[in-house]
Amino acid sequence: NAGVTQTPKFQVLKTGQSMTLQCAQDMNHEYMSWYRQDPGMGLRLIHYSVGAGITDQGEVPNGYNVSRSTTEDFPLRLLSAAPSQTSVYFCASSRTSGNTGELFFGEGSRLTVL
Amino acid sequence: KQEVTQIPAALSVPEGENLVLNCSFTDSAIYNLQWFRQDPGKGLTSLLLIQSSQREQTSGRLNASLDKSSGRSTLYIAASQPGDSATYLCAVIDGTASKLTFGTGTRLQVTL
Numbered sequence: 001n002a003g004v005t006q007t008p009k010f011q012v013l014k015t016g017q018s019m020t021l022q023c024a025q026d027m028n029h030e031y032m033s034w035y036r037q038d039p040g041m042g043l044r045l046i047h048y049s050v051g052a053g054i055t056d057q058g059e060v061p062n063g064y065n066v067s068r069s070t071t072e073d074f075p076l077r078l079l080s081a082a083p084s085q086t087s088v089y090f091c092a093s094s095r096t097s098g099n100t101g102e103l104f105f106g107e108g109s110r111l112t113v114l
Numbered sequence: 115k116q117e118v119t120q121i122p123a124a125l126s127v128p129e130g131e132n133l134v135l136n137c138s139f140t141d142s143a144i145y146n147l148q149w150f151r152q153d154p155g156k157g158l159t160s161l162l163l164i165q166s167s168q169r170e171q172t173s174g175r176l177n178a179s180l181d182k183s184s185g186r187s188t189l190y191i192a193a194s195q196p197g198d199s200a201t202y203l204c205a206v207i208d209g210t211a212s213k214l215t216f217g218t219g220t221r222l223q224v225t226l
Contacts, residue, residue, distance in 0.1 A: 004157075042118075042203075043158075043216040059213075090157055103148065103205075103214075105157035 002026050006091050006106035013081040013113045021076040021109050023091030029104070031094040032074040033058070034066065036087040037108075043090065049074055081113045116141045118206055120217035127194055128225055135189040135220045137204035142182045145207040149178050149189050152201045152219070161202075162189070166209075194224045 007022045025032065033048035045058030049068040063085060065077040074093075078085060089109045094101040117140045127133050137147070146165045150158040162171045162178040164187070170179040177190040187204055203219040 040218065042218040043205075045214065092158075102160050102163050103150075103158075104160065105150075107157040108155075 004091055004093055004104050004106035006089075006109050008109060009107070010110050011112070013078075013111065015081060015083060015113060017081050019078050019081065021078075021089055021091075021111070023074045023076065023106060024072050025074075025091075025093040025104070026072065027093065027095070027104065028071060029093035029095050030071070031096060031101070032068065033092050033103075034064070034074070034076045035090045035092065036060065037090060038087050046076065046089075078111075081111075083113045085111065086113045087111060116144075116206060116208055116213070116215045118204060118215050118217040120202075120204060120220050122220060123218070124221040124223075126223045126225060129194060129196060131194050131224075133191050133194055133222075135191070135202050135222070137187040137189070137217055139185045139187075139206050139215075141208065142185050143209035144182065145209055147178075147180055147187050147204060147206045149176075149187075150203045150205065152203060154200075158203065191222075194222075196224050196226060199223050 004025045030051045034046040035043040037043045044060050046064050047066040049055045052071050055066050091106045092103045094103050119138045121136050148163045149161045152158045164171050164180045175192040180187045201219040201221045205214050205216045207214050
């Protein structure tokens with residue numbers, strides 16, 4: 001099983017550029033989410049989705065956009081990259097419709113904004 | 115606001131030693147608690163999930179306990195091995211099952 005797949009693994013952007021981080025899961029999970037991980041700050045929730053067509057904001061949503069057109073895919077869009085968005089981004093999914101079951105993580109996307 | 119603390123931030127033990135990792139949380143109204151392992155440059159791997167109604171969960175050499183009233187969970191690793199070297203994170207889901215809060219982790223090194 002592929003599990004949760006994130007692309008790209010590494011990306012360097014210039015300030016103001018836009019890009020999309022891709023996340024796909026093949027476990028038919030209803031719940032999907034995006035986190036960012038920064039040194040000393042732990043993981044913080046950016047956006048999440050409880051099913052296709054439904055998204056909501058997490059703790060740090062500013063500067064990011066998401067959509068969920070299919071159960072499998074949950075892309076994260078950076079609208080105008082800023083150096084403060086330099087981070088490691090993780091996508092996670094869970095079988096249950098709420099955020100209550102075991103979470104499965106992708107391997108991360110390391111983003112540097114210059 | 116829920117706050118999750120893990121102490122110590124780093125720990126080094128010789129191979130074969132039994133060890134305990136600690137996780138504390140400020141709001142005891144949680145739905146469940148999950149322990150993860152993260153290897154350098156990798157994602158998080160789920161180790162154990164404890165529902166709020168449970169007191170412990172076991173998987174192989176790992177045992178996690180939960181004391182909601184005191185806001186604490188421990189992860190016990192028996193007979194540690196060099197392959198156990200990683201960062202261990204705990205995360206709690208609040209009582210409404212809407213928000214997951216992570217601790218900052220304990221970096222474990224098991225030496226030969």
